[in-house]
Amino acid sequence: MDRTLSRRVLLGALAAGTLAACAPSGGPPPSTQNENADGLTTDDGVKDVTFTSWSMNEAASKAQLQELLDAYKSSAGVTIKTPSYPYNDYLKQVILQLQGGQVAGAVQLDVTWVASLGAMGKLADLAPLAKDVRYTEAGLKVGQYDGKQVGLPWTHGAIGLVGNSELIERAGITTEPETLEDFEAALTELKGLGGGVVPYAAMTKVANLKDIVVWMWTFGSPVVEDGKIVVGDEPSVEALTWYKGLYDKGLIGKDMDRFDARALFGQGKVGLYDDAAPARKFVSANATDPKIGEKLVAWKRPVLKAGDQPQAMAWGHVLAVVAGGEGEYAAGQFVKHLTSDADTAITYFKSAGYPPTTQQALENPTFTGDPFASSFVEKVTATSKSDPLWVYPQSAQLYETLAKQVQAILIGDATPKQGLETAREAMQKLVG
Amino acid sequence: MTSTLTAPAPSRSRSAAARSRRRRPIDKGKLLAWLTIVLVGAFALLPVYWMLVTAVRPAGEVFQFPPKLLPTSVTFAHFQSFVSDPKLLGYLLNSVVVSVATAVLTLAVATYTAYSFSKFRYRGRSSLMYLVLASQMFPHALLLITLYLLFNAFGLLNSYLGLVLSFTAFTMPLCIWMLKGVFDTIPDAMIEQAKVDGAGRFTIIHRIVLPVAAPGVVAAGLFAFIRGWNDFIFALTLAGPDKQTLPPGLVNTYVGEFQTAWPALMAASLIVSVPVIVGFVSLQRYLVAGLAGGAVKG
Numbered sequence: 001m002d003r004t005l006s007r008r009v010l011l012g013a014l015a016a017g018t019l020a021a022c023a024p025s026g027g028p029p030p031s032t033q034n035e036n037a038d039g040l041t042t043d044d045g046v047k048d049v050t051f052t053s054w055s056m057n058e059a060a061s062k063a064q065l066q067e068l069l070d071a072y073k074s075s076a077g078v079t080i081k082t083p084s085y086p087y088n089d090y091l092k093q094v095i096l097q098l099q100g101g102q103v104a105g106a107v108q109l110d111v112t113w114v115a116s117l118g119a120m121g122k123l124a125d126l127a128p129l130a131k132d133v134r135y136t137e138a139g140l141k142v143g144q145y146d147g148k149q150v151g152l153p154w155t156h157g158a159i160g161l162v163g164n165s166e167l168i169e170r171a172g173i174t175t176e177p178e179t180l181e182d183f184e185a186a187l188t189e190l191k192g193l194g195g196g197v198v199p200y201a202a203m204t205k206v207a208n209l210k211d212i213v214v215w216m217w218t219f220g221s222p223v224v225e226d227g228k229i230v231v232g233d234e235p236s237v238e239a240l241t242w243y244k245g246l247y248d249k250g251l252i253g254k255d256m257d258r259f260d261a262r263a264l265f266g267q268g269k270v271g272l273y274d275d276a277a278p279a280r281k282f283v284s285a286n287a288t289d290p291k292i293g294e295k296l297v298a299w300k301r302p303v304l305k306a307g308d309q310p311q312a313m314a315w316g317h318v319l320a321v322v323a324g325g326e327g328e329y330a331a332g333q334f335v336k337h338l339t340s341d342a343d344t345a346i347t348y349f350k351s352a353g354y355p356p357t358t359q360q361a362l363e364n365p366t367f368t369g370d371p372f373a374s375s376f377v378e379k380v381t382a383t384s385k386s387d388p389l390w391v392y393p394q395s396a397q398l399y400e401t402l403a404k405q406v407q408a409i410l411i412g413d414a415t416p417k418q419g420l421e422t423a424r425e426a427m428q429k430l431v432g
Numbered sequence: 433m434t435s436t437l438t439a440p441a442p443s444r445s446r447s448a449a450a451r452s453r454r455r456r457p458i459d460k461g462k463l464l465a466w467l468t469i470v471l472v473g474a475f476a477l478l479p480v481y482w483m484l485v486t487a488v489r490p491a492g493e494v495f496q497f498p499p500k501l502l503p504t505s506v507t508f509a510h511f512q513s514f515v516s517d518p519k520l521l522g523y524l525l526n527s528v529v530v531s532v533a534t535a536v537l538t539l540a541v542a543t544y545t546a547y548s549f550s551k552f553r554y555r556g557r558s559s560l561m562y563l564v565l566a567s568q569m570f571p572h573a574l575l576l577i578t579l580y581l582l583f584n585a586f587g588l589l590n591s592y593l594g595l596v597l598s599f600t601a602f603t604m605p606l607c608i609w610m611l612k613g614v615f616d617t618i619p620d621a622m623i624e625q626a627k628v629d630g631a632g633r634f635t636i637i638h639r640i641v642l643p644v645a646a647p648g649v650v651a652a653g654l655f656a657f658i659r660g661w662n663d664f665i666f667a668l669t670l671a672g673p674d675k676q677t678l679p680p681g682l683v684n685t686y687v688g689e690f691q692t693a694w695p696a697l698m699a700a701s702l703i704v705s706v707p708v709i710v711g712f713v714s715l716q717r718y719l720v721a722g723l724a725g726g727a728v729k730g
Contacts, residue, residue: 083672
């Protein structure tokens with residue numbers, strides 16, 4: 001067990017929530033991934049699996065997941081320990097524990113953290129486990145770092161526009177808007193409903209303002225190009241000018257994060273907002289309208305010009321395995337089962353709303369027969385892509401820097417050009 | 433005769449007094465002061481009130497818009513779910529164990545150190561005192577990393593001992609300075625007198641000084657207890673899943689990636705604040721005396 005620990009790495013991890021301190025400048029560091037896959041493919045006889053996660057404590061998934069784990073325990077004859085940390089502190093804790101050699105076995109990861117954890121070189125390359133499974137191409141991709149499959153996709157989708165069909169209908173919107181112009185017109189119709197309805201509960205609080213990246217893509221900014229941050233280019237400035245326009249016209253909510261948006265949506269006070277594929281579960285949990293889940297519809301994100309490709313940010317969870325040490329084989333089998341067994345994936349989807357990641361499960365009638373889930377896959381997930389900022393171990397800091405400037409723009413403390421240029425300079429400094 | 437002449441007098445006098453009371457002009461200054469107190473009090477108590485009504489509201493009502501000051505229906509299900517969850521009760525037990533142990537260990541060390549700083553004159557005393565204070569200036573994240581490294585090397589991670597030692601490390605400096613202030617208020621003449629009477633150092637500290645300094649010691653102990661009770665990040669990082677205390681335990685249980693169980697979290701927070709409130713109320717007289725007696729003079 002590696003007990004050496006870099007003070008610099010840990011300080012960076014704790015203070016900033018990223019592995020900034022251990023990353024060389026200029027982009028992702030070279031991989032030190034464990035090349036030896038023997039531990040994954042040769043049974044060492046260990047029957048104990050440790051599964052570090054946050055989902056085992058989440059109200060949305062805990063009970064359902066426990067059932068799946070119990071089923072696996074009896075079928076595979078293993079014991080499963082489930083240490084967990086709160087989602088918001090999870091990355092820092094896992095980095096610390098991983099560096100301190102305190103964590104082993106299977107580890108749940110958000111797709112946005114794959115690079116941070118992959119850069120540490122302590123996760124096993126799971127390619128041998130993935131080769132005979134029909135995972136979706138996009139799903140596999142979000143689990144890759146530096147050419148290695150450091151995580152197997154557990155649930156995969158995107159963050160896209162979801163709407164309240166009842167409000168949309170009441171506002172007289174009969175066709176899904178294609179362009180930004182149509183979209184703005186639809187929002188104006190929704191605003192006309194009155195009664196405190198927020199037409200578009202877009203993110204305006206720093207915590208979730210990273211969503212702005214999707215709108216920058218929509219206007220044509222790549223955000224990162226040839227290893228350089230290009231925030232502040234003409235398309236991104238146009239995107240912010242447009243976004244600020246919606247803000248000033250009262251078409252998007254003020255001081256809103258995803259928690260607020262979901263809560264208000266559950267009260268029937270939001271026309272549209274951005275959320276991940278299992279949105280139905282989240283908005284139904286505390287809703288006053290018991291039928292809100294049935295009213296949920298997925299919309300393609302509007303585009304700048306008719307015919308452009310709608311943009312969406314990939315979203316999902318992957319399962320990784322800590323390389324080396326006892327129980328690597330058992331952890332690998334567990335990860336493979338949880339991510340690829342069709343019955344398990346469909347059960348998880350049915351009970352918790354998390355979309356599966358294998359072709360077999362996606363073709364299952366239970367999934368295809370769900371109108372919201374299947375239309376979300378078709379309209380949102382299909383064109384989703386990973387954020388180029390994820391490849392930087394400092395992505396959390398990059399997002400925070402960008403979000404602060406976007407907020408300054410929204411409240412009028414900076415012009416879109418000034419704010420984004422300030423953001424670009426600070427972001428570029430962070431990545432070297 | 434006399435009685436008939438004198439009997440009505442008190443009645444007249446009482447009614448005159450009543451009229452006078454009625455006519456007494458309102459003291460505007462006092463009224464303003466009371467109004468200010470009521471307003472500030474209401475402002476300070478509003479979060480507590482909101483916590484309470486959130487804890488007894490059904491989940492669907494929590495996000496009602498516009499929000500309502502009074503719940504339309506009341507439920508105690510959230511309190512019930514806390515007390516019936518063995519995992520949460522385990523966190524509670526861990527909190528009690530480490531907070532009490534932290535208070536005891538902090539007092540055991542801080543009392544003697546503070547006494548030494550206050551009543552003995554030796555070389556380097558002043559530097560040592562400021563060194564102790566300077567340790568408070570390190571960012572907690574840095575202290576945490578140092579402790580993580582040490583505990584990892586000594587196998588103290590995920591143990592009560594590690595947690596108690598870490599809490600003690602950051603409560604100690606302030607407690608030493610609090611207690612030094614208390615001991616400074618005890619006249620040296622009292623100690624000299626005890627010496628003349630033949631008392632040894634042990635007797636002087638335990639029989640003469642500590643009883644006099646008791647309010648200050650209680651105040652310092654309560655501070656150490658609360659610090660241990662409320663800590664989040666040290667407990668989350670050093671305790672591991674089995675020895676986690678309430679703050680990380682509650683966050684782990686109720687705050688998720690996609691949603692926060694506000695009513696349950698508020699109910700749990702109310703329950704866990706009870707020991708601290710009880711501690712404050714029952715030790716209030718010591719606390720006030722301790723603070724007034726120099727515990728915060730530094």
